[in-house]
Amino acid sequence: xxxxxxxxxxxxxxxxxxxxxxxxxxxxxxxxxxxxxxxxxxxxxxxxxxxxxxxxxxxxxxxxxxxxxxxxxxxxxxxxxxxxxxxxxxxxxxxxxxxxxxxxxxxxxxxxxxxxxxxxxxxxxxxxxxxxxxxxxxxxxxxxxxxxxxxxxxxxxxxxxxxxxxxxxxxxxxxxxxxxxxxxxxxxxxxxxxxxxxxxxxxxxxxx
Numbered sequence: 001x002x003x004x005x006x007x008x009x010x011x012x013x014x015x016x017x018x019x020x021x022x023x024x025x026x027x028x029x030x031x032x033x034x035x036x037x038x039x040x041x042x043x044x045x046x047x048x049x050x051x052x053x054x055x056x057x058x059x060x061x062x063x064x065x066x067x068x069x070x071x072x073x074x075x076x077x078x079x080x081x082x083x084x085x086x087x088x089x090x091x092x093x094x095x096x097x098x099x100x101x102x103x104x105x106x107x108x109x110x111x112x113x114x115x116x117x118x119x120x121x122x123x124x125x126x127x128x129x130x131x132x133x134x135x136x137x138x139x140x141x142x143x144x145x146x147x148x149x150x151x152x153x154x155x156x157x158x159x160x161x162x163x164x165x166x167x168x169x170x171x172x173x174x175x176x177x178x179x180x181x182x183x184x185x186x187x188x189x190x191x192x193x194x195x196x197x198x199x200x201x202x203x204x205x206x207x208x
Contacts, residue, residue, distance in 0.1 A: 007028055007031035010030075013026050021049065022062075025060070025063070026069070028048060029086055033084075042056045042057050042060070069085065070087045148182040148191060148192075151174055155170065158170050161203050184198070
């Protein structure tokens with residue numbers, strides 16, 4: 001799935017009778033369709049939107065029935081590939097957007113005096129602040145590494161083994177361990193810290 005830098009929500013979608021998740025889903029599919037065909041799978045879209053793959057499936061089915069999205073199937077050597085597209089058959093709403101007027105002659109309440117004295121407070125030594133900030137930053141960094149891996153990280157590692165030639169193995173790895181709650185057969189957690197060794201062993205086993 002190719003990542004884009006931004007997504008545009010059309011006015012008839014933005015002001016239409018759609019839920020927030022439906023609007024973001026339509027925008028995501030529209031953005032992916034700008035550069036190439038949107039062949040993203042449900043779990044890939046779910047990762048971007050921060051919801052479950054089953055919920056993405058329900059949203060797509062609903063929007064297809066409403067005529068907002070279209071689904072076509074493209075044959076490949078691995079089977080049929082789903083292509084999603086926005087067909088634009090959405091309810092149009094006549095909406096007038098008004099912005100509040102700003103009175104340039106209005107006075108600013110409670111202007112700050114240039115001679116006002118700064119509030120007095122107990123000062124904390126700078127080195128204590130820095131140490132506290134560094135400790136909090138280290139904890140955030142370590143916590144990030146212990147999170148489940150993302151698909152883009154797997155693609156970056158896969159480039160070392162031939163890129164597209166191992167795409168199928170990476171998809172199988174992601175689907176298998178996502179369904180297992182990102183735990184291996186011994187119950188150990190798979191995270192961003194140990195992903196390289198886990199994925200490398202998987203790819204080598206697939207090649208053999």
